Amino acid sequence: MQIDHVPFAYSDLEAISDEFTRLGLTPEYGGVHGNEVTHMSVLGFGDRSYVELIAERTEGDHDFWPAHIRADAGPAAWCVRVPDVVETCKRMLERGVPVRGPLSDSRERDDGTLLEWDRAEFGTEEDRLLLPFAIADRTPLSARVEPSASVADGPLTGIAQVVLGVHDLEAAIDLFRDCYRIPTPIRGTVPDFGTVAAVPGFPIAFATPASGSDGWLAGRLETFPDGPCSCLLATDDLGAARERYPLEDAIEWPDGRVAFFESELLGKRLGVLEQA
Numbered sequence: 001m002q003i004d005h006v007p008f009a010y011s012d013l014e015a016i017s018d019e020f021t022r023l024g025l026t027p028e029y030g031g032v033h034g035n036e037v038t039h040m041s042v043l044g045f046g047d048r049s050y051v052e053l054i055a056e057r058t059e060g061d062h063d064f065w066p067a068h069i070r071a072d073a074g075p076a077a078w079c080v081r082v083p084d085v086v087e088t089c090k091r092m093l094e095r096g097v098p099v100r101g102p103l104s105d106s107r108e109r110d111d112g113t114l115l116e117w118d119r120a121e122f123g124t125e126e127d128r129l130l131l132p133f134a135i136a137d138r139t140p141l142s143a144r145v146e147p148s149a150s151v152a153d154g155p156l157t158g159i160a161q162v163v164l165g166v167h168d169l170e171a172a173i174d175l176f177r178d179c180y181r182i183p184t185p186i187r188g189t190v191p192d193f194g195t196v197a198a199v200p201g202f203p204i205a206f207a208t209p210a211s212g213s214d215g216w217l218a219g220r221l222e223t224f225p226d227g228p229c230s231c232l233l234a235t236d237d238l239g240a241a242r243e244r245y246p247l248e249d250a251i252e253w254p255d256g257r258v259a260f261f262e263s264e265l266l267g268k269r270l271g272v273l274e275q276a
Contacts, residue, residue, distance in 0.1 A: 001180060003159045003203050004081035004135050005050045005145070006231045008270075009068035013055035016072075017041050019265050020053065024245045026150035027053055031115075034106035035062040038069075044145040047158035051231060051270075068224065074269040075228035078162045080132040085118040088134045092122050097131075097179055107144075115144050127175060129227030130164055155241040160234030160273040161203050165217050166226045169195060169208040176204070188254040192268050193217055193230075198254040205232075205254070216267060230269050232258060238274035247272060 010016035017027050020043060027041035030052070037060035044050040054076075056062075056069055068076035082088045085102045092099050101120030108114050116138040123131040137144060166172040176182045176199070185197035185206065194209040194217065207229060209218040220229055235241045238250055238257055247259040253273060260271035 001132075001202050001204075002081045003049050003132075003162065004079040005052045006078050006159060006162060006228060007052045007054050007065060007076045008231070009065050009071075009073050009076040010053065010055050011070055011072055013039060013041060013053060013057070016053050016055070016265075019263060021150075023261050023263060023266075024150060025051075026148065027051075028148055029110060031107050031109040032057065033062075033064065034108075035064065036060065037062040038064045040107070042145055042148065043151065044148045045151060045156065045158040045233075046147045048141060048145050048147075049158040050145045051159070071223065073220075073224060074266065075162070075231050077129050078132045078228050079135050082134045082136050085120050085134055085136045089120050092179065095179055097122050098124055100128075101134075109143075113143055115139050117144070122179075126225060129225055130166065130172065130175070131179065132162075154244060155235045155237050156233045156245075156272065157236065158234045159203065159231060160275060161198070161205050161232040162228050163193070163196070163205050163207050163230035163232065164227065165221055165229030166206050166208050167221055169197060169206055172206050172226065173197065186254040188252065190253060190258075191251065196254055200255065230271065232271050232273035235272050235274050238272060241272050241274075245272070250274075 027043040030040045030042040032039045039057045041053040042050050065076035089099045103119045106116045118136045121133045182199050185199045187197045190196045193207045196207045198205040246262040250257045250259045256275040258271045258273050
């Protein structure tokens, strides 16, 4: 399971890009999608994973998480890179998972370069955002994402983990065990998240708030279905990351330590993970 990117939805692309820039994570404008409604900026890492800042540039219908964009929700979905979308669809169908796709998508960069890829979504309406969608490039990956200058050769190396906010922890784990044969997660209690279950060898963790909680995650799950609630960037040296970027004090995570960015706008939706 290789993370390709995490769409970070916001109503104003300039505003969210400015906040990332303030944090030392300057993104680069990536252009307009083929739907002509949404556009995006890219924060790319050395492993070619990236955070996609996505917003609407005009009114219109599209299926790139409009509810998340209009609510400034941040992480809206997550994407894994596969060699062949058709083969991935076949494998999921064999496991009894509903499939939407393959779909053809595109984006045009400001320099006129047209990027094209195949995409597929998986799961029912209830768990389609919980499961990753898959992407396979038809044009060169290097044209779609390059390491951003703001993070190149620095302590942040990619996307380490997507944190999936869920109502029912055991049901979510069972779903991923059926689809991806994940091992038994490592569990712990984390402030502001509740119970967190990180999956060894996979770039995912599940989080469910304590019963009766009225915190930010519980509020998010009242508004949106199960799906990504936080994106954790990877580092081998959390101390070096804290020297370079404005990060809060580190806290214990089931499989390492996490420090979240000092940002009222982002809250706990973007952090840095140093895995044990």
